[in-house]
Amino acid sequence: MADYAIGDLQGCFSEFSTLLQRVDFNPSKDHLYLVGDIVARGPDSLACLDYIYQHQNSMTITLGNHDLHMIACYYLNKPTNPKDKLAPIFNSNKLQHYISYLQTQPIALYLKQHDSFIAHAGLNPNWSIEQALKHAQFAQECYQSNNAKTFFERMYQPHPAMWSNELDCFEKFRYIVNYFTRMRFLTQNNKLELIAKGAINKNNELTPWFCHPNIRTSTHDIIFGHWAALEGSTGFKHVHALDTGCVWGNTMSLMELTNKKVITEKSHLLSK
Template sequence: MATYAVGDLQGCYDELKQLLKKIDFHPARDRLWCVGDLVNRGPGSLDVLRLITDLGSSAQVVLGNHDFHLLAVAQGLRKTKRSDTLDKLLKAKDAPQLLAWLAQQPLLHYDAELNAVMTHAGIPPIWSLAQAQALAAEVELELRSSRQRDFLSRLFANDPLCWSDQLTGAERHRAIVNYLTRMRFCRADGTLELETKSEAANAPVGYAPWFHYPSQIAPQTRLLFGHWAALKGRTGRAGIFSLDTGCVWGECLTALRLEDQQLFQVPAQKK
């Protein structure tokens, strides 16, 4: 049995099929971890969701910012953007079932046996693993409850930019989601900068990539994330693995085998 963590899929269905063939993936034997952003921008979001859901317990997913966007669009809480490719998915007969499944997925997954934790954007240096788990669970409870629509309606904003244990309500939930699904650059105290999407070396003045600060988690526990294609899979930090290698931007789709940390890649079909 092997466990493969794969980077942002974003509707890149054909590449996912190629990658699964390359690693000789068998759901009865292997497990597939997905670091979030299953959908959008690529052409095959519907097929990606169908494939992942068909894997059942052999697949482990965490939610990304594009997944939250899809859930909000489906409820009429957000408008689609020019770059969105969600229409086919939203019009599918099985869309209600797929969206219901997506809303049940966590923001964080931790496996003690594999000594690995996975989120979409990472875990800020100001949080311990236990704290990150507890905060992710708070959001998951809202998303899976009858309060889901109200939760999503208040989710999409940048503030507050810095975590405080005193935050409550929508501000608290929004901060948790922004840290776990949108974070790239921050200050040492955890203050986020959510506009810049450049390479790590081009940090805004006063900020640095979140993984450049001393971590309370890695390298003791391996930390897996996606979200930041400009990194091209490089963090320069032991135990912190960047898996979004820009397949939807014409680069490649990457999988990391957790048992031996071997990388597997397939090129994007469209440049």
């Protein structure tokens, strides 16, 4: 038995299946944790989603921003961006089953056996793991509820400046989702900055979330994706960036969770 985590697939099924073959992944005894963004931009999001759906007993996804956006497009009857190449999914007769399955998946999780926290964009430095899981459960209940459509409608409104118990449920949902699925940089006063998305800022105006003292001194492993520009490097042994930009022509990364060993597969896109 082995547990693995893998970075953003973003529709790159060829590299995904190659990595599983390289570690001799056995769905009957192994388990794979996907850090989110399994769909969008790559050539075969449908194949990625269908494989995961068929092997869902051995797969767990922490939903990413692209995954949630796809679910929102379904609920809101909103056209998808052609660049996301999601038409095959929306034309599939299994679409409703895929959406329902994705809604069963968490937005963050903690694996006690590996002392590892996993979320698509990372861990809000102001939250303990216990607090983060409580917030994640709240968000999950929102996107699984009978009122899911309204939560997805409100998901795109401006990010609340501060957390407060006075926020309504839609604002809390949006605040939580943005940290778990869109976070990269924090401002000088530790507010979430949602525009910058490139390499680590060098001018001290913005700070990567994992450079916050609460993260730097954490005793837990933190595993995330979302930030391909990091090229898998955070500078901290316990903070693992698994989105290494396969869809942009770089690599896909898979980690064995017991020893934290990472193997990579070069993008097949340029060789076709």
